[in-house]
Amino acid sequence: MILTNVAPVLSSSSAISREGAVADFIQSRSSIATGSLLPEGSAFSWQVLELDATFPEILRPDIMKRDGDFPTRHALDTARSLCSNLDRILPNVVSFSDLEAFEGDLLLHWRSDSRSVTLICPSDSTRRTKLYREQVQTGGSLKTDIAPDPRASDLAREIKWVWNRA
Amino acid sequence: MEQGLISGIWAALSPSHLIFRGCRNSSDRDKRTGTARAKLFFRRPDETGLSVGLTAARAVRDIRPEGLFKIKAGDVRSCEDPLYFAQDEVDHGEIQGMPLFRDDEEKALRIANHLVRHANNCPYP
Numbered sequence A: 001m002i003l004t005n006v007a008p009v010l011s012s013s014s015a016i017s018r019e020g021a022v023a024d025f026i027q028s029r030s031s032i033a034t035g036s037l038l039p040e041g042s043a044f045s046w047q048v049l050e051l052d053a054t055f056p057e058i059l060r061p062d063i064m065k066r067d068g069d070f071p072t073r074h075a076l077d078t079a080r081s082l083c084s085n086l087d088r089i090l091p092n093v094v095s096f097s098d099l100e101a102f103e104g105d106l107l108l109h110w111r112s113d114s115r116s117v118t119l120i121c122p123s124d125s126t127r128r129t130k131l132y133r134e135q136v137q138t139g140g141s142l143k144t145d146i147a148p149d150p151r152a153s154d155l156a157r158e159i160k161w162v163w164n165r166a
Numbered sequence B: 001m002e003q004g005l006i007s008g009i010w011a012a013l014s015p016s017h018l019i020f021r022g023c024r025n026s027s028d029r030d031k032r033t034g035t036a037r038a039k040l041f042f043r044r045p046d047e048t049g050l051s052v053g054l055t056a057a058r059a060v061r062d063i064r065p066e067g068l069f070k071i072k073a074g075d076v077r078s079c080e081d082p083l084y085f086a087q088d089e090v091d092h093g094e095i096q097g098m099p100l101f102r103d104d105e106e107k108a109l110r111i112a113n114h115l116v117r118h119a120n121n122c123p124y125p
Helices: A003-009 A016-035 A047-052 A055-067 A073-089 A154-163 B003-009 B075-077 B105-118
Strands: A100-102 A105-111 A114-122 A130-136 A141-148 B017-023 B050-053 B065-074 B085-090 B092-096
Touching: A047 A073, A047 A100, A073 A105, A073 A154, A105 A154, A105 B105, A114 A154, A114 B105, A130 A154, A130 B105, A141 B105, B017 B075, B065 B075, B065 B105, B075 B105
Parallel strands: none
Antiparallel strands: A100 A105, A105 A114, A114 A130, A130 A141, B017 B050, B017 B065, B050 B092, B085 B092
16 A cells, blocks of 8 residues: 555655645655655555545645545545556556545546546445446437446546547 | 425526525635536535525625636526525525435436536636
8 A cells, every 4th residue: 555655754744735745745756656665566656646645644634624525544545446456457547637525535537528437435334436427418418327346447448438548 | 495485485597697606615626727626516414405696795605715606597407407496585595406425426426517517617706
């Protein structure tokens, strides 16, 4: 798990702002990606990096207090796991279009003009991870569906569909 | 809130009438693109609908605004999932008809994405 390796770096950061913490985080991860610090068996993932940079654990209390919405650790772990596997299946994957937290859930969006996919990582294990798919059809009507418990290969297939590469 | 009673008091909005939704949190909008995020149009458990103003000033009166979006009443009604505007004050009402996100993620996302597509960022007073 990448965050575990990074946590000491973050906790020793002198950053006092979200932007500062993110910059520290990216710098530390970049050195790991390009150097020999990557622990054996760990795969570097830009998607996971972006995820952790958007929701830095060290700023959880501040963001929760100010904004109210921050994904739970369960939601983040689910997203990290799927995204790190996604990088192995689909190298050079197009990054998220957007990330958002709502009531502890984490939503990862990939969008193109008429197609979108959203990975919904729930706040706790009582609910299932789901993959929502939407297409705006000719005439403006919508075609949507949602599938539970997606694997990284399902996510890879849907991202290729969004970018019309399927 | 009884829909019929509300409809009896207030005239129905014309399709071009603007409705305003204020952002309570900075994360309700994507700062890179200036667009609303789906969460701005998700109903929270303590809400019966989405609070909206019929003026920009009313939409942000009771919150510390982090942004403001406008949407035409006709665009709210054009959603494939039926949505209703329940007016409760001369310049305020609720968009009703969306489920809680946890109860029906597919429908909640479909509605929110529809509203995001039609919502436009606007300056707030």
